[in-house]
Amino acid sequence: MNSGEPISKPDLYVLARIIKVLKERKSLNRTTLATCTGLSYDRLVKYLEWMSSKGFVEFDSNGEVLLTNLGKETYDRLVNWILKYVGKVRFPKFSE
Amino acid sequence: MEANLSSKMEEFMTALDQVKKYRTLVASMTDFTLIVMGTIVVALSANIFIRISTLFRGANHGSLAVGLWFFIFPAGIIAAVFCVNRKMKSVKVGQWKSTLSEGAPGAIKLLQSLEWESIFSGIRYAKLGFFLYGIAKILAYWGLTSFFLFIVSGVVESVLHISIDYTVAMLFSLIIVLILSRNDLRKRYDQIGRLDWLLWELRWFESEFRGANFEA
Secondary structure, three states: OOOOOOOOOOOHHHHHHHHHHHHHHOEEOHHHHHHHHOOOHHHHHHHHHHHHHHOOEEEOOOOOEEEOHHHHHHHHHHHHHHHHHHOOOOOOOOOO | OHHHHHHHHHHHHHHHHHHHHHHHHHHOHHHHHHHHHHHHHHHHHHHHHHHHHHHHHOOOOHHHHHHHHHHHHHHHHHHHHHHHHHHHHOOOOOOOHHHHOOOHHHHHHHHHHOOHHHHHHHHHHHHHHHHHHHHHHHHHHHHHHHHHHHHHHHHHHHHHOOOOOHHHHHHHHHHHHHHHOHHHHHHHHHHHHHHHHHHHHHHHHHHHHHHOOOOO
């Protein structure tokens, strides 16, 4: 099903998109998930393999992709992590 | 939490958009200078041409020469300021909004796509441009006011036979321009301070964010 090299360093943006869609839609088959995330099927499968190896997603008996609690926690941690840095920056207000 | 991130990122990107506008201001400084210089050259050429033709033809067109000065010089300065304002307004801002509407993934994408060195140099460049544009604007308005005072003093001299010291008139016109531009000068000073502030905040953010490591 999969071809090419496995993912060694995943793109955080792609990971976040996959998790966000799965958070909203609960479970999806790979083709629909690829459409929803705007990824090619092959690329999505690679990411799912990586995410599955980390325990972020699992597959049910129908082959549908499910987000695990660890996946949800990781997404929240990621958002918190970015917010921790961006939140500390005090942006000045510029007038026109 | 995600909404917080989006709103913070919106502040972030809005500040960067403003820097983009100020960069355009710097780029349009060349146009501004060229238009003002061109105006002076055209006005002087017209004046010289009319005075030379007066000399050869005998007819006195002095009032026409003054009239042309009166029209060309202010028109050039207004055109220069208008050109800069138009360029500033044509800067495309808010192009990040559709990406940010994706929520946290959009915020990540925006952060990944930032070119920090270009942002830092952009802020420094914007600061310089903001300062230079302020000076150029004051000088242009000073020239304009001096010009009007020159005409007024000419009228006063010919009607009331009172001679006016031009050095005093120039100084007087500078004082008038500085008084009239005080709000602009204050705003400019504040904005330069804010750009400095933004530069330091972003430098801190960049070093912290780059040094940090998210463990999945």
